[in-house]
Amino acid sequence: MDQLNMGDTAWVLVSTALVMFMTPGLALFYGGMVRKKNVLSTIMQSFIILGVVSVQWALFGYSLSFAPDAGGGLIGGLDFLGLANVGMEPDPNYAATIPHLAFMIFQMMFAVITPALITGAFAERFKFKTFLVFTLLWCTVVYDPIAHWVWGPGGWIREMGALDFAGGTVVHISSGIAALAAALVVGKRRNYLKEPMFPHNITMTVIGASILWFGWFGFNAGSALAANGLAASAFVTTHLAAAAAAVSWTLVEWMYHKKPTVLGAASGAVAGLVAITPGAGFVTPMSSIIIGLIGGVLCFIAVNLKPKLGYDDSLDVVGVHFVGGTFGALATGLFATTMVNSAGADGLFYGNAALLGKQAVAVGVTMVYSFVVSIVILKVLDLVMGLRVEKDDELRGLDQTQHGESGYIFD
Amino acid sequence: MDQLNMGDTAWVLVSTALVMFMTPGLALFYGGMVRKKNVLSTIMQSFIILGVVSVQWALFGYSLSFAPDAGGGLIGGLDFLGLANVGMEPDPNYAATIPHLAFMIFQMMFAVITPALITGAFAERFKFKTFLVFTLLWCTVVYDPIAHWVWGPGGWIREMGALDFAGGTVVHISSGIAALAAALVVGKRRNYLKEPMFPHNITMTVIGASILWFGWFGFNAGSALAANGLAASAFVTTHLAAAAAAVSWTLVEWMYHKKPTVLGAASGAVAGLVAITPGAGFVTPMSSIIIGLIGGVLCFIAVNLKPKLGYDDSLDVVGVHFVGGTFGALATGLFATTMVNSAGADGLFYGNAALLGKQAVAVGVTMVYSFVVSIVILKVLDLVMGLRVEKDDELRGLDQTQHGESGYIFD
Amino acid sequence: MDQLNMGDTAWVLVSTALVMFMTPGLALFYGGMVRKKNVLSTIMQSFIILGVVSVQWALFGYSLSFAPDAGGGLIGGLDFLGLANVGMEPDPNYAATIPHLAFMIFQMMFAVITPALITGAFAERFKFKTFLVFTLLWCTVVYDPIAHWVWGPGGWIREMGALDFAGGTVVHISSGIAALAAALVVGKRRNYLKEPMFPHNITMTVIGASILWFGWFGFNAGSALAANGLAASAFVTTHLAAAAAAVSWTLVEWMYHKKPTVLGAASGAVAGLVAITPGAGFVTPMSSIIIGLIGGVLCFIAVNLKPKLGYDDSLDVVGVHFVGGTFGALATGLFATTMVNSAGADGLFYGNAALLGKQAVAVGVTMVYSFVVSIVILKVLDLVMGLRVEKDDELRGLDQTQHGESGYIFD
Amino acid sequence: MKKVEAIIKPFKLDEVKDALNEAGIAGLTVSEVKGYGRQKGHVELYRGAEYEVAFVPKVKIEMVVSDNMLARVVSVIEETAKTGKIGDGKIFVSTVDEVIRIRTGERGETAV
Amino acid sequence: MKKVEAIIKPFKLDEVKDALNEAGIAGLTVSEVKGYGRQKGHVELYRGAEYEVAFVPKVKIEMVVSDNMLARVVSVIEETAKTGKIGDGKIFVSTVDEVIRIRTGERGETAV
Amino acid sequence: MKKVEAIIKPFKLDEVKDALNEAGIAGLTVSEVKGYGRQKGHVELYRGAEYEVAFVPKVKIEMVVSDNMLARVVSVIEETAKTGKIGDGKIFVSTVDEVIRIRTGERGETAV
Numbered sequence A, B, C: 001m002d003q004l005n006m007g008d009t010a011w012v013l014v015s016t017a018l019v020m021f022m023t024p025g026l027a028l029f030y031g032g033m034v035r036k037k038n039v040l041s042t043i044m045q046s047f048i049i050l051g052v053v054s055v056q057w058a059l060f061g062y063s064l065s066f067a068p069d070a071g072g073g074l075i076g077g078l079d080f081l082g083l084a085n086v087g088m089e090p091d092p093n094y095a096a097t098i099p100h101l102a103f104m105i106f107q108m109m110f111a112v113i114t115p116a117l118i119t120g121a122f123a124e125r126f127k128f129k130t131f132l133v134f135t136l137l138w139c140t141v142v143y144d145p146i147a148h149w150v151w152g153p154g155g156w157i158r159e160m161g162a163l164d165f166a167g168g169t170v171v172h173i174s175s176g177i178a179a180l181a182a183a184l185v186v187g188k189r190r191n192y193l194k195e196p197m198f199p200h201n202i203t204m205t206v207i208g209a210s211i212l213w214f215g216w217f218g219f220n221a222g223s224a225l226a227a228n229g230l231a232a233s234a235f236v237t238t239h240l241a242a243a244a245a246a247v248s249w250t251l252v253e254w255m256y257h258k259k260p261t262v263l264g265a266a267s268g269a270v271a272g273l274v275a276i277t278p279g280a281g282f283v284t285p286m287s288s289i290i291i292g293l294i295g296g297v298l299c300f301i302a303v304n305l306k307p308k309l310g311y312d313d314s315l316d317v318v319g320v321h322f323v324g325g326t327f328g329a330l331a332t333g334l335f336a337t338t339m340v341n342s343a344g345a346d347g348l349f350y351g352n353a354a355l356l357g358k359q360a361v362a363v364g365v366t367m368v369y370s371f372v373v374s375i376v377i378l379k380v381l382d383l384v385m386g387l388r389v390e391k392d393d394e395l396r397g398l399d400q401t402q403h404g405e406s407g408y409i410f411d
Numbered sequence D, E, F: 001m002k003k004v005e006a007i008i009k010p011f012k013l014d015e016v017k018d019a020l021n022e023a024g025i026a027g028l029t030v031s032e033v034k035g036y037g038r039q040k041g042h043v044e045l046y047r048g049a050e051y052e053v054a055f056v057p058k059v060k061i062e063m064v065v066s067d068n069m070l071a072r073v074v075s076v077i078e079e080t081a082k083t084g085k086i087g088d089g090k091i092f093v094s095t096v097d098e099v100i101r102i103r104t105g106e107r108g109e110t111a112v
């Protein structure tokens, strides 16, 4: 059983590369949406996370998340510190047919992109130094435990029987609600809602969204951890949900705002990808189309309610990742079927109401935990080192003032 | 025989991701070539096709193309409606070692990019709403049947013995000739040939061409549907033809126009990729270099004749895809050899003149069918809902007037 | 033993596609760093190399590098001319489980990117025609022999027992020192150090660096030539070194220059990737973090010393590839361990001082050979056809004057 | 000598330039500007909120002409730049004391 | 009629425009410029060498006003564009001979 | 006070600016413009057709100087901006009524 399979290994390594590529993709997706004067600072936050969190993960993050349980299903032990005991042989506790190192680095890319998602909430005003400290703390005390709960051996949410195929709770809800916390604590950008803060480069945002879509095949279908029928199925559901949500966001925007925007189509695709993530390996292709259609509309509504709700989540992390992730986790409780994945469970529409309850618990606990801890971290950092750049720096833009660079020199 | 192979599955899933990535790549390739005021509208057409046609394919397109023949080798039946009977197990009628779902979604990406190719012909002037309707109709009545003829079980062109490894007729000729139909029916851009309509961002076009080249490995080598020697061979021929055509276009342009352009090198690479597509799995590497060299020159000539021929195919879909695809399909009739692929046939240069005839028939019928039906669809849509945007909208640009957005806000 | 493995083949084909994608990635990495007026000419140099060198490799380059030794371990014979004897079956002399063609094209992508790396040194002033001739000559008389020495069957450096997992000497040292030769012979850009020559588009450079990082998984982990534990291990070391170097460059720059730049983070990542290349399949993950940390700092120092050293290596090929590659090759002599790779050797830190000596010899000989031959080629070409564009052309920019195009038309 | 500055709609530039050329104008200089006037900008909806985009893209043509060309030039611009719709723009005329052609050092009317 | 040209700091544009609008200005034209003055540019470090970036981004507002509006307009700009820090910019006033509204052909004060 | 506007070749900007600086100029403002004059644009071939690109990139320097600096400034520009080849550009001199330094409220010559 713990025999290395080259096909599975090839697939997981490729998937890892694809998921790694998502973080620069996110950098572009976000970078295009800010004003020109902040494009580099926005890109930098995602890019440097790829450096910082990767090292954190290898040193101790992976151990906290995935080492044998340290007690109560709450956190992993220290067996994998510095990647001790993580070798080239498969470890059947994680994945029976691929090197343990492959599983470890596949998971690393999830740990990397999750804090990067949050950066969209406080774009255009956060201090770079504080951001680095926040990220390291957040990964260690929020992400690593939640990953353990949901995916770690002995993790309590996993034991409870809630389903999360590729990170609806772990990645999207945890980051989406932390984004809300950040938007609230950091406060609005100066002149928010007074002066237009349009995306300075929608072509860059589309490139980013396309890379995200491309990479998400690794994210979701790679989560099968094998190149088998389940991977193919998750690949299909992923793609169809993205496609359906791109269409539904565009259509509903067209109806309500008169014009179908390119930013809308790109945002819709991402919303669909988020929504299908928890159920990708549990639902049928036709269900994934429905999840995508609804996910696109829900996220469109959420994003458009933001100005009324009064917080300034610059790039709509809450509206897309929190709303989309929550919807997707609950939808998994509705649409999951053991016909797709016998290791999964049946959802409400297949006669099993219990799953929906478990999904709700997983969502609720993740949400509360991430929100509360994020608030605490941010409040403390605000006191200790300050969260926001100076007013003048914000006006001149973070690229010049924090990094001493300009995105473009076109004259 | 119908035993799932993880290596093959990994390869086809990766190839599918690569081919999916080509459509955003095409969006950039085309987006860079239009004027700044139309960059988003051009990108949008490809991007939204990824949404719309994917859903169409899952609901009924795949069935029309690939379900068991409904009669006469002309169209597939309804057995696969809503992906019914398309599961995680291999179906040896399609591919014996990978999940049927993997085959289905690999094919989906071809169905997506084909109508996207056409959009280059009517860029900078087409109504978005009409474009959506056109795309859905065209896929259903042109692409799906032709895919069935050439690749479907019982399809008449396949039965006849014509070869099309990865879509010379199905993808490039069908879209290239539809592009001509569109250019003729829609008419020229205002001030065409009077004012310069230079590419506004050649760096974007190069990024797009590079993504296309990268993705084309999935397109052609993935068409082996297994990770075997044939895949490697098709990979090599694909790359060499692209390389050779990039060089030949650049050189011939240098000789005739005094300067080797970057747009020329990028266009040449795409021309080479188009030319090798039908024969990728049937010809030797040395033949592929010859096909690339000639393909680059032929497409260069075709593109430069356009102003004399008097139609306004904005981004040269005819010159590259129709001319390159036709040349490639016929070249397959010359260079194919069973030494490369025993499931193929020998071409004229290997002593079998018959193949060239069959290739010519496949080309001719595809061309006539796609051209005539495209003309009809466009004429009808022109009456029913109009094809072109208003004059003022065209002058101000489609980004603002159709989508309410600007590609770049740099001040 | 020489049984085709689909998983390995899938992995090597994907890796090949990834390495191919690195050359356009490099085009963007470099293209963003030059001034706007030279963006296309810089991109063009990498892009056309993808055409020219691919064909060279298929025709005779592969034979010179990898065909059975022609004598003395110095150069390959002519057995593989025009890819003769390079077929779909595995050849156990190269890779026992994948098609020989797959090995050939995987190697092709290395031959392509190496001369492309050099172009950064003479960006913004080199004649396009001379550049083409230089590239063909350099590949034939510098790259092909060195590849044979290090990786070819019977190559003398390989026989000596020096280690180079994925091209520290072959790719980075050979190109890095040729870059120094080019910077010296071609001379400085006009007004170098007088007027600012800032990167015109750092967002493009970040996209390029991200594609390089993504593709480097194919470069290094693909060099295992199988989808096994070693591939996973090389994947992990590659990623961690890049991550660590991005962090260390950023931090050291922050300390010394007051601001952490995005260009620094991107450059650091590339420096880390270069530094780990020779040892990727021989060192542990923890060693790779150390190699990355040091590599980032060393390259930062080298790049910042450049103005004092007085040559104008426009885009810091010497500081990153020569310095990073040399450090990495020597670090392999320190950190290599047979616990990671039994086909490798132990380094100094594992009790074997001999390896470090062999590494030093490999570095020294490669360096001297590439430097001397590069100087000779350049001097001859300077006499025969001239190396630099006219003064006025340099001032107006190479895009307009050499290629008749503008990168962006934004008004 | 007079300086004529015309703020016009961008898409009219080519037409105006050609007409001025025919009218015998020797040279002119063009820049991209943003205008604010009776022609209001537009309201853009973005992520659920409305924003007023106050400025409208315009093009400014500057040219220095001899006094006897003035009337001609003004009327050419008036005719070709006019669409009759709001936002057509303005022409400003002012006096220039001296003109110098850098290449030759010529001054005054011959330098125009 | 007078032409008022003001070179100001870019981030002050919206404020100045709104104030001028309230003061009853009918139109104005804005362009992006680079300034050089007492406010020195900055030194940038790049790849081990220091470079002086001499120019500072500024915005130029141009508007033609009737003589009796002049004082008002100047004082509005002075007040709103001022930060008190070096580099606040300049206002230049000059005389305009004629103004023409292209759309209507109106001339003089009514065309402003 | 006089306003000097010079349209020059872009690559001459740094040289001219340095020379003006040495000549004691306190400030100037630069913008990117496109020129049309005796120096014709060029013909570009694109996808089989030829197009005339009429405009040539130029840089406009504007500066207001006291009357006694005028001659100096003009001759500095003439000398440094000159290449002798067609398209070197023009200098226009006109009269300015008033100059105000926003930061201090200074007016007239001291505000220049």
Ligand SMILES: Nc1ncnc2c1ncn2[C@@H]1O[C@H](COP(=O)(O)OP(=O)(O)O)[C@@H](O)[C@H]1O
Pocket (backbone or CB within 6 Å): D007, D034, D035, D036, D037, D038, D039, D040, D056, D058, D085, D086, D087, D088, D089, D090, E026, E027, E028, E029, E030, E062, E063, E064, E065, E101, E102, E103, E112
């Ligand atoms: N007084 C003015 N000073 C400077 N520019 C002006 C003035 N009035 C109008 N403009 C310019 O002319 C453009 C057109 O003016 P507007 O009032 O919108 O329409 P119209 O020209 O039809 O009356 C404005 O966008 C602005 O650039």
Ligand SMILES: Nc1ncnc2c1ncn2[C@@H]1O[C@H](COP(=O)(O)OP(=O)(O)O)[C@@H](O)[C@H]1O
Pocket (backbone or CB within 6 Å): E007, E034, E035, E036, E037, E038, E039, E040, E056, E058, E085, E086, E087, E088, E089, E090, F026, F027, F028, F029, F030, F062, F063, F064, F065, F101, F102, F103, F112
């Ligand atoms: N004599 C001048 N002519 C034209 N523009 C000027 C002149 N003096 C200053 N400027 C413009 O005003 C801007 C601000 O001037 P500066 O001397 O830096 O500060 P301050 O306005 O506080 O004295 C400059 O950047 C330049 O654009």
Ligand SMILES: Nc1ncnc2c1ncn2[C@@H]1O[C@H](COP(=O)(O)OP(=O)(O)O)[C@@H](O)[C@H]1O
Pocket (backbone or CB within 6 Å): D026, D027, D028, D029, D030, D062, D063, D064, D065, D101, D102, D103, D112, F007, F034, F035, F036, F037, F038, F039, F040, F056, F058, F085, F086, F087, F088, F089, F090
């Ligand atoms: N009468 C004019 N009014 C405004 N700008 C002018 C005028 N004549 C020339 N220019 C500007 O000066 C530039 C150079 O003029 P041109 O006639 O090409 O060459 P030269 O300066 O050598 O005579 C033009 O591109 C244009 O920007």
